[in-house]
Amino acid sequence: MADVQPFRGLRYSKSLVKDLSKVICPPYDIISPAFHEELHKRSEYNFIRLEDAKTFPQDTPTDNKYTRAAETLQKWLTDHVLIPERKPAIYIHDHYFQHQEKGQRRRGILARVRLEEWEKGIIRPHEGILGPARDDRLSLLWALQVNTSPVLAMYQDRRNQLAAVLDSQDKLKPVIDTLLPEGDRHVLRATTDNDMVEKISKHFDELPLYIADGHHRYTSALTYRREQAAMNPSFSLEAAANFVLMSLVSFTDPGLVILAPHRLIRGIERSVIETLETRLDEFFEITRLSIGTKDFWQKIDRLMKQPGSIRFASLITNTDHVSVLTLKEHSIDGQTMPLFHSELYRKLDVSIIDHIILEKILGLGIGGSDETKISYSYDREDALSRVLKGEYQVAFFLKPVKPELIKAVADANDKMPRKSTYFYPKAPAGLVINKLTD
Known part of the structure; x- marks a missing residue:
């Protein structure tokens, strides 16, 4: 069912950005105005400049948050602030955080996942969306032609078979290991071995994915793909715009925390x-x-x-x-x-x-x-x-809603009311970028 693939992610250059804790940021939809300003001050390379650039009263159709984000991305690529992975990789992301005074770890698989229309039932939503947030993310996709932050999705892992495969990759040296000022720690490993990548991808061949967080991002990616295909007669099934960046987490992951x-x-x-x-x-x-x-x-x-x-x-x-x-x-x-x-x-x-x-x-x-x-x-x-x-x-x-209830509602081809769930913490933006151009 779900087509989960490796990709050549764009990541910060360690030689130019020595302290990644100053550049990683939360996704756009949970950043307060005060924290937005603080993130800009942390570093000239803070990812907020791409994920949710500043707006100004004098903004115009040709000079706005999206055009400025595009200019920033192009400059960072030209200056090699962001550099591509040498080989296609599936990334294993360990997010360490505190919840109810206890240390937690949520393990996610960062990969590109083929976009599927909702009616196919391969990617299943559990909440509805609002137009303004969808339009904002779509405008950003057209401006940058990259996925800046992942859609968080859940999957079944019967008998923890995939968990054992992921555990075997703990021996890999992390490409990122950073502690943010807010206390969260992010450890990222890039799995490039072909056999291991195939094992991970194959797990999803017969499984649907359930969107936990990022319904607007996924819906925007679907619209972007449709618009790209309509404009380009040679648009192929393997075009980069057919995919979206996802962080995949097992339903039974101990760090899958849902707040009410x-x-x-x-x-x-x-x-x-x-x-x-x-x-x-x-x-x-x-x-x-x-x-x-x-x-x-x-x-x-x-x-x-x-x-x-x-x-x-x-x-x-x-x-x-x-x-x-x-x-x-x-x-x-x-x-x-x-x-x-x-x-x-x-x-x-x-x-x-x-x-x-x-x-x-x-x-x-x-x-x-x-x-x-x-x-x-x-x-x-x-x-x-x-x-x-x-x-x-x-x-x-x-x-708090339990993961199995979310699955049951989605399997019934239904959606929960808006703001029924809050997955904590949010998957960050800036660890790795998925390009939507070939």
């Missing part, structure tokens, strides 16, 4: 907020826990993890308790949940919140202008604090 995007709501009429608990009682059994109770979060976790029912928690402004909400059996029907979705979708915590609470009770339009009233936090203490401070009116606390 807790919902934060504001801009709701006071009368609606004042009657919210009464309305919630129509659909949910409510268990209240006073804020500040001993072992507060542990008690909430125990309640939310009880099997057999859909449970999540909420905090409403000007109250002194968090409510654990357990869905009543009669609550899911054609009036509350969309029938065109799978049964699995209709029983997701996040689907219940989006359709029953946000849409039906609070009257918010999901995906439209009301999106400005919804924010997300991946730290429940932070979400709690924002409501207590009065920044938001309501918080909804979710459980």
Whole structure:
């Protein structure tokens, strides 16, 4: 099924860029304005200049973030700041990070993967996308003709057979081993041995891939490929634009961490907020826990993890308790949940919140202008604090989604609501670039 191939990646020259910790950056979609500025100051070669160049009020169609990124890329190639790998390689990327005060390692395979249209079911999404982010990445593809950051995708590794193959490559000397100022460490090994590359690629011959993070990047790459093919009569199946850079991670990798995007709501009429608990009682059994109770979060976790029912928690402004909400059996029907979705979708915590609470009770339009009233936090203490401070009116606390549930939704040819998952940490930009020109 999935066609996973080696490629001649572009990487920073170690002779010109001696400290890679100053040039690696996160992907474009999680960089705050302040951190954006800091990355520019770290190094004249920081990858942010390609991944998400600065914008200015005076930008024009011929002088903008995309044209400036293209000029930067061309200069770095001319000056040999970026140099190609001598031989095609599949890269093994070990990302070391801290989560819940414990050291973790997520192992990914960086390779180029053949683009497949969604309907083939070879590459499977689990979330929908928004137009602006897709258009931004498409504009960058046309300007640079490279993949700057990878799409994160998951794969099955029954009996950890591929894991054993990857472990055998630990003996290779890393081509990158750098510790970032934020504390994450990145170790990259380039596997160029033909037999080993074939073993890795062959593992995916009968397997689909499941996009974890990077739906916009993948969709943009599909559009770019279509547009290139339409413009070029000699466009071949092996043209570089037929492929996209991916980081492939096993479903069972111990470092595959998924955080819950807790919902934060504001801009709701006071009368609606004042009657919210009464309305919630129509659909949910409510268990209240006073804020500040001993072992507060542990008690909430125990309640939310009880099997057999859909449970999540909420905090409403000007109250002194968090409510654990357990869905009543009669609550899911054609009036509350969309029938065109799978049964699995209709029983997701996040689907219940989006359709029953946000849409039906609070009257918010999901995906439209009301999106400005919804924010997300991946730290429940932070979400709690924002409501207590009065920044938001309501918080909804979710459980993290398990990888096997993501797979099941995708296998059902369905998609979860937007912002259902947050894969932590994000795969970085700047370790290796995939060229889209031959």
